[in-house]
Amino acid sequence: xxxxxxxxxxxxxxxxxxxxxxxxxxxxLWMIGADVSDTFYVIxxxxxxxxxxxxxxxxxxxxxxxxxxxxSVAYRSGIxxxxxxxxxxxGLLAFTGVALAFPDVPRPLLLPLAMIAAxxxxxxxxxxxxxLKAKLNVSELxxxxxxxxxxxxxxxxxxxxxxxxxxxxxYGTGTPQSMRLTENVWLGRITGRLxxxxxxxxxxxxxxxxxxxxxxxxxxxxxxxxGARAARYGGISVGFYLALSMxxxxxxxxxxxxxxxxxxxxxxxxxxxxxxxxxxVVVALFGGLHxxxxxxxxxxxxxxxxxxxxxxxxxxVPANIVQVMQGIIIIVIVTAQMVLSNAYFQDRVxxxxxxxxxxxx
Amino acid sequence: MVAIITNxxxxxxxxxxALLLASLGEMFNQRAGVFNLGCEGVMAMxxxxxxxxxxxxxxxxxxSQWYNVLGFGAAxxxxxxxxxxxxxxxxxxxxxxxIAGIGLQMFGxxxxxxxxxxxxxxxxxxxxxxxxDIPLLSEIPLIGDIFFSHNVMAYLAYLFVPAAWYILxxxxxxxxxxxxGTNPRAADSMGINVSLTRYEALVVGGALAGLAGAYLSIAxxxxxxxxxxxxxxFIAVALVYFGHWxxxxxxxxxxxxxxxxxxxTIVQSMGISxxxxxxxxxxxxxxxxxxSFTSRNQITAPSALGKPFNREIRT
Numbered sequence: 001x002x003x004x005x006x007x008x009x010x011x012x013x014x015x016x017x018x019x020x021x022x023x024x025x026x027x028x029l030w031m032i033g034a035d036v037s038d039t040f041y042v043i044x045x046x047x048x049x050x051x052x053x054x055x056x057x058x059x060x061x062x063x064x065x066x067x068x069x070x071x072s073v074a075y076r077s078g079i080x081x082x083x084x085x086x087x088x089x090x091g092l093l094a095f096t097g098v099a100l101a102f103p104d105v106p107r108p109l110l111l112p113l114a115m116i117a118a119x120x121x122x123x124x125x126x127x128x129x130x131x132l133k134a135k136l137n138v139s140e141l142x143x144x145x146x147x148x149x150x151x152x153x154x155x156x157x158x159x160x161x162x163x164x165x166x167x168x169x170x171y172g173t174g175t176p177q178s179m180r181l182t183e184n185v186w187l188g189r190i191t192g193r194l195x196x197x198x199x200x201x202x203x204x205x206x207x208x209x210x211x212x213x214x215x216x217x218x219x220x221x222x223x224x225x226x227g228a229r230a231a232r233y234g235g236i237s238v239g240f241y242l243a244l245s246m247x248x249x250x251x252x253x254x255x256x257x258x259x260x261x262x263x264x265x266x267x268x269x270x271x272x273x274x275x276x277x278x279x280x281v282v283v284a285l286f287g288g289l290h291x292x293x294x295x296x297x298x299x300x301x302x303x304x305x306x307x308x309x310x311x312x313x314x315x316x317v318p319a320n321i322v323q324v325m326q327g328i329i330i331i332v333i334v335t336a337q338m339v340l341s342n343a344y345f346q347d348r349v350x351x352x353x354x355x356x357x358x359x360x361x
Numbered sequence: 362m363v364a365i366i367t368n369x370x371x372x373x374x375x376x377x378x379a380l381l382l383a384s385l386g387e388m389f390n391q392r393a394g395v396f397n398l399g400c401e402g403v404m405a406m407x408x409x410x411x412x413x414x415x416x417x418x419x420x421x422x423x424x425s426q427w428y429n430v431l432g433f434g435a436a437x438x439x440x441x442x443x444x445x446x447x448x449x450x451x452x453x454x455x456x457x458x459x460i461a462g463i464g465l466q467m468f469g470x471x472x473x474x475x476x477x478x479x480x481x482x483x484x485x486x487x488x489x490x491x492x493x494d495i496p497l498l499s500e501i502p503l504i505g506d507i508f509f510s511h512n513v514m515a516y517l518a519y520l521f522v523p524a525a526w527y528i529l530x531x532x533x534x535x536x537x538x539x540x541x542g543t544n545p546r547a548a549d550s551m552g553i554n555v556s557l558t559r560y561e562a563l564v565v566g567g568a569l570a571g572l573a574g575a576y577l578s579i580a581x582x583x584x585x586x587x588x589x590x591x592x593x594x595f596i597a598v599a600l601v602y603f604g605h606w607x608x609x610x611x612x613x614x615x616x617x618x619x620x621x622x623x624x625x626t627i628v629q630s631m632g633i634s635x636x637x638x639x640x641x642x643x644x645x646x647x648x649x650x651x652x653s654f655t656s657r658n659q660i661t662a663p664s665a666l667g668k669p670f671n672r673e674i675r676t
Contacts, residue, residue, distance in 0.1 A: 028472055032479035080459055138652045139602070141398055141459050145595045146645040153645075157638035278467060285460070320474035320587075327402070327468025334456040334464065344673055 001350050009346055017336035021328045028324055034317045042314045043307030043321075053306070055194040059264060061302030063088075063256040065201040067280030068298055069208045070252025072289040074126075076212060077245035078225035079133060083144025084253040085277025086151030087122035091254025093158055094121030095185070095261050096178050096268040100163065103182035110184045111262065118258030119251040125151060126250015127243060134239030140246070148277070156270060163268060178268040187263040195263030201298075204252070205291040212291075221245050253277065275323070279305065282326045285333050301326075365631065369623050371506045376581065377619035378518045379404070379573040383597035384604070384611050385525050386569025390444075391601055392529065393562030394542035394665040395451055398462025401594025402469020403443045403567055404574035407436035409473040411575025412585040413480055415487045423488050433514070433575050440571020443469065444563035452559045455669035466594070474587050481585065489583040490514065512580050525608040538562050542663035545670040555670050570594070592645065599648045605661040614651075621647050 026036045047053040067084045074081040081087075095118040102110060125147060132138040159176040168175060187195045212218035223231040224238040225245075232238050256276065265272055283301050287293035308322035339345060383400055390397040414432040418424045447465055450456045490512045499509040529535040540548035541558045549555050577593070578585045596618060604611030625640035 028475060032476060080463075082463055132649070132653055136653050138649070141463070142595060142599050142602075142652060143649050145592065146599075146648045149592050149645045150642050153638040153642045157636055160638075161636070278463075281460075281463060282467075318475045318478035320471050320478065323467055323471030324475055325471075327464050327466070327471055330464030330467065331450055331456075331461055334461050335450055335454045338454050338456050 001347070005350060005353065006346075009349060010340060013336055013339050017332045021325075021332045024328050025321075025325050029317065029321070032317065034315055039311060039315050039317050039321070042311055042317075043304060046310055046314070047303050047306050052192060055192045057299065057302045057306045058194055058198060059302075060305050061298040062195075062197040062201050062263070063260045063276045064279055064283050064301055064305075065294060065298035066204060066256035066259065067253050067276055068283035068287060068294045069201075069204055069291060070126075070249035070256075071280050071284040072287070072291070072294060073208060073212065073221070073252075074245045074249035075284060075289055076225045077221040077241055078228060079130065079140050079242055079246055080281075081126065081129075081144060081246060081249045081253075082141060082278065082281055083126065083129060083147050084249070084256075084280050085273050085275070086144070086148035087125040087250040087253035088257040088260075088273045088277055089151040089155040090125040090250075091118035091122035091257030092261055092268055092272055093155060093163075094118050094254065095258040096163055096181065099181040099185045100178065103184065105184060107184040110182075111187070114185045114262070115255060115258045118254045118261075120254070122254015122257065123247045123251035126253065127247040130243035130246025133246075134242045152273075159268060159270065165267075176270060180267045181261070185262050186266060187259065189263070193264060195259075197259040197263045200255075200259055202295065204255075205295055209291040217241075253280070274305075278323075279326060282330055285330060365627060367503060367506055368630075369620075369627055371510075372623050372626070373616060373619050374508065374519070375511045375515045376623060377615045378515050379577045379581065379593060380597055380600060380618060381522070381573075381612060381615040382518050382576065383570045383573035383594060384600040384615060385521065385608060386440075386566035386573070387598050387601045388525070388566075388604070388606055388608065388611060389529075389538060389562045389569070390566035391666055392542045392606055392663055393538045393559045394545065394663055394668065394670070395447075395559055395563055396458045396462065396598075396667045397444075397447055397465075397563065397566060398459060398595075398598060399443070399447055399465025399469060400462075400566075400570050400597055401590055401592070402466040402473075403440050403570040404577070404590050404594045404597075405470045405473040406443060407440050407571030407574025408578035408589055409477050409574075409585055410439050410571075411436040412487055412578035413476075415579065416481060416485060419488070426490065429490050429579055432579055433572060436571040436575030437568040438571070440567040440569070440574070441564045442567070443571070444565070444567020445560065447567070448560040448563040451669065452556050452563070455671060458667050458669075470587075470590070473585075477585055477587075484584060484586060486584045487579065490580050514576055514580050518576075519612075522608050522612045529608065534561075539663070541670070542665055545665050545668075549670075549672060555672075559670075570597075573597070596644065596648055599652055602662075603651050603655055605655075606663065607661075618644050618647065 029036045029039050047057050067088065071081050071084060095114045098114040098117040129140045129143040129147060132143055133140045156176060159178065163178040165177055165179040167179065168177070187197055189195045212222060220236045221241045223234065223236055224241045228238050257272070260272055261268065279301055283294060283297045287297035304322050304325060308319045311317040311321060312319055383404055387397060387400055411432040414435055415424045415428045418428040450461050451458050492510050492512050495509040499505040529538065537553050537558045540553060541555045545555045574590065577589055582589055600611055600614040600618065603614040621644040624643055625637065628635050628637065628640045
């Protein structure tokens with residue numbers, strides 16, 4: 001098998017996968033009578049046409065990147081974290097709580113404190129499914145989803161009761177939201193709404209790279225993920241690293257909530273999590289579970305998410321289309337990975353190819 | 362107080378049907394060794410299509426019951442197609458089932474939401490299907506209200522429980538399903554087509570999930586919204602674990618969880634100052650607690666659950 005054949009095989013499988021994904025999305029678009037090429041243009045290229053759009057894309061890429069980094073840590077350790085949505089909500093609650101409790105503490109102290117609180121909030125919410133998986137073998141897929149719903153209810157309960165804006169009680173519009181947070185927890189803005197969270201995201205990506213590939217702890221986590229039995233034989237406490245990786249994953253999701261709150265919204269409102277938790281899974285997979293793949297992937301999905309908010313007004317396509325696309329992308333990625341790793345299939349194609357060549361000669 | 366409890370119990374059976382159907386479908390999938398987490402997405406699609414047909418036929422007004430039947434049929438068909446699609450991903454391509462299921466769930470929920478906004482728009486209600494009082498039996502006080510005055514689908518779903526038991530444990534097809542989920546290599550050596558059997562189980566499971574979704578939109582809520590399913594698909598998957606892959610125990614689980622869900626309506630109707638959100642949380646908390654207690658004895662689990670089968674590789 002020649003090297004050029006291997007590359008051609010890989011490229012053609014990826015091309016087929018991409019075409020399949022676009023085809024399925026096109027069928028859905030065709031069913032709702034939308035102009036398929038216009039819709040793709042609006043979702044993928046329209047957000048790149050001016051600076052304002054690009055900064056909006058980056059704003060969405062920041063939480064996606066941070067969440068996906070956390071998810072990649074858990075995934076590499078052999079546990080699929082689809083509970084980032086709930087972990088982010090818990091992070092938001094912890095961040096808001098600190099900001100509301102100590103409005104007068106100076107910024108250099110309060111901002112890190114609130115961020116750490118957000119990490120702890122998310123981390124605990126991630127630790128629960130991790131420890132349940134390690135000790136009681138509870139499927140993390142089910143427990144994290146359930147914790148998402150619990151966190152969502154808890155979040156709106158808090159907004160409606162203890163965090164409720166005092167001004168709301170006076171005017172009584174009934175919007176469940178907190179008061180505007182003190183300026184001491186705000187993240188500065190670079191231009192427009194784009195905030196310094198982008199630097200946090202990039203620094204975290206480098207940190208995750210160092211943690212996972214340059215330290216013993218990262219090695220142990222990756223070992224537990226790729227072969228739990230071998231790792232246990234090698235003296236690695238697999239259960240401990242499972243729970244730890246989930247706690248890290250949750251802490252990242254919580255931090256993403258804190259950054260989003262400090263940089264963009266600056267008060268706790270409904271809908272901040274905005275499905276970022278699920279999109280983060282797609283970003284992590286699309287980025288190849290590697291920090292330096294996740295950074296471009298989060299930009300791409302920030303693009304899709306922002307583009308889909310333009311779609312309803314510009315081409316009359318509901319914004320839910322981005323969820324459809326993300327679902328297709330997950331399915332196509334995992335399927336293409338299986339085909340690519342199937343050495344038998346590759347060998348069969350190679351023999352078929354050689355037989356064809358012989359015939360020609 | 363007695364009236365409230367009777368009310369709660371009489372809601373229990375019709376409200377449990379969606380969970381029951383979906384988890385029986387999931388039971389067939391898992392007995393065949395496929396872990397289908399996309400149940401939620403399939404239910405969403407079933408709910409949308411089931412609601413769409415009577416809605417388009419009557420423009421929101423009264424329609425002939427046949428359109429509701431057509432709605433259920435279309436939902437089952439669509440669910441079967443989704444099952445087939447999941448089969449292509451996980452049986453033919455042998456993709457990891459957990460993450461592929463998440464993909465299917467996002468695809469189903471997203472597609473249902475997209476199509477709903479285009480074809481229906483806002484919140485629109487449909488007439489739904491009427492309750493049928495079984496003569497004589499429904500006149501028994503208390504018991505009549507609780508067991509014998511529900512819609513046709515509820516009766517059919519509960520009749521399906523013993524049928525599912527019979528299919529799984531007493532027919533050749535059921536034996537094949539259990540064989541490919543327990544030891545696919547042994548089944549293969551006995552001449553059973555493992556992939557085909559898994560496809561069949563996925564189609565049946567998908568059709569049942571589609572029906573469950575359609576039940577939610579046609580018979581229970583009489584409308585569709587993005588939050589209609591709200592995790593019932595995932596609870597259905599958890600119920601299969603809880604019910605030890607056995608139809609009768611799954612039925613018990615479905616009733617238990619519905620009781621937890623009806624708790625929120627009780628809280629509202631009694632006007633206690635109890636935070637509504639905590640009542641909504643209850644079933645989800647219950648799932649985690651129940652899974653923590655039942656996941657340990659996984660002796661009853663199909664031993665090839667979640668493992669793709671490859672004839673060409675010796676294990």
